[in-house]
Amino acid sequence: MRRLALPLLACLLSAFSAAAQDGPWKRPEIKGRPLEGLRVGLDIGHHRNSPGAISARGKTELSFNAAAARTIARVLQGAGAEVVLVNADGRVSSLAERPAIAARAGADCFVSIHHDSVNDKYLRKWTHEGVVRTYSDEFRGYSVFTSAKNPEAEKSRALALSLGAALHRTGLRPTLHHAEPIKGENRPLLDERTGVYEFSDLVVLKTATMPAILLECGVIAHREEELLVQRPDYQELLGLALVEALAEVFPAREKSPRKGFFRGKG
Numbered sequence: 708m709r710r711l712a713l714p715l716l717a718c719l720l721s722a723f724s725a726a727a728q729d730g731p732w733k734r735p736e737i738k739g740r741p742l743e744g745l746r747v748g749l750d751i752g753h754h755r756n757s758p759g760a761i762s763a764r765g766k767t768e769l770s771f772n773a774a775a776a777r778t779i780a781r782v783l784q785g786a787g788a789e790v791v792l793v794n795a796d797g798r799v800s801s802l803a804e805r806p807a808i809a810a811r812a813g814a815d816c817f818v819s820i821h822h823d824s825v826n827d828k829y830l831r832k833w834t835h836e837g838v839v840r841t842y843s844d845e846f847r848g849y850s851v852f853t854s855a856k857n858p859e860a861e862k863s864r865a866l867a868l869s870l871g872a873a874l875h876r877t878g879l880r881p882t883l884h885h886a887e888p889i890k891g892e893n894r895p896l897l898d899e900r901t902g903v904y905e906f907s908d909l910v911v912l913k914t915a916t917m918p919a920i921l922l923e924c925g926v927i928a929h930r931e932e933e934l935l936v937q938r939p940d941y942q943e944l945l946g947l948a949l950v951e952a953l954a955e956v957f958p959a960r961e962k963s964p965r966k967g968f969f970r971g972k973g
């Protein structure tokens with residue numbers, strides 16, 4: 708009997724964790740406009756000539772990043788934030804230019820939106836709509852990155868940890884594959900439970916002059932997750948978690964004056 712019970716338990720547990728990723732989620736409740744006066748630089752990762760990872764069904768990461776960032780922007784605006792959408796036309800090819808654009812627009816913080824893939828060794832082939840594509844169903848989940856080389860490293864780290872915790876509270880689970888000790892990964896985990904990593908040399912984070920984080924919204928090489936991350940309710944969930952994190956790390960008294968009287972002077 709015990710022999711039968713264990714696989715059954717494993718099966719039930721995996722069914723439970725799958726349910727957490729696809730919902731039902733615990734949606735953060737936002738009261739009022741907690742981000743009033745906060746200006747957020749929201750970066751659409753990658754650009755037209757180098758559109759990032761390719762999904763299991765052959766779509767570019769850039770298209771996922773643009774869709775998610777637009778939904779997240781709406782959620783942030785609904786919570787009172789001003790959003791500076793960086794790379795809205797997909798033509799910003801320089802990494803360092805991204806946080807610079809946000810800085811020139813007076814952004815108080817910088818959040819770069821990405822979607823994830825996996826190491827080549829995990830990729831397999833399948834045929835989708837008559838075309839052979841690569842995929843991996845090995846890993847799924849979000850992840851959050853921060854850089855100790857950012858000039859506001861402490862606040863960047865606090866924002867990353869706060870976002871990881873807020874995402875985890877919704878029922879979503881992170882992917883931990885960036886911690887695998889192989890070339891191209893090997894990123895130190897700051898919090899394994901909530902999926903927060905240190906990535907010192909991420910250019911957009913270390914060159915930003917304001918607190919900065921990077922969010923991998925999900926793994927688009929994963930065949931189910933590719934569909935999940937395109938759902939507006941999933942993108943909204945990420946946005947709501949980001950509202951919670953920003954409200955926690957940027958309390959009202961620290962927010963910049965709305966008319967920007969002091970902006971451009973330091």
Ligand SMILES: [Zn+2]
Nearest residue numbers: 752759821822
């Ligand atoms: Zn990316």
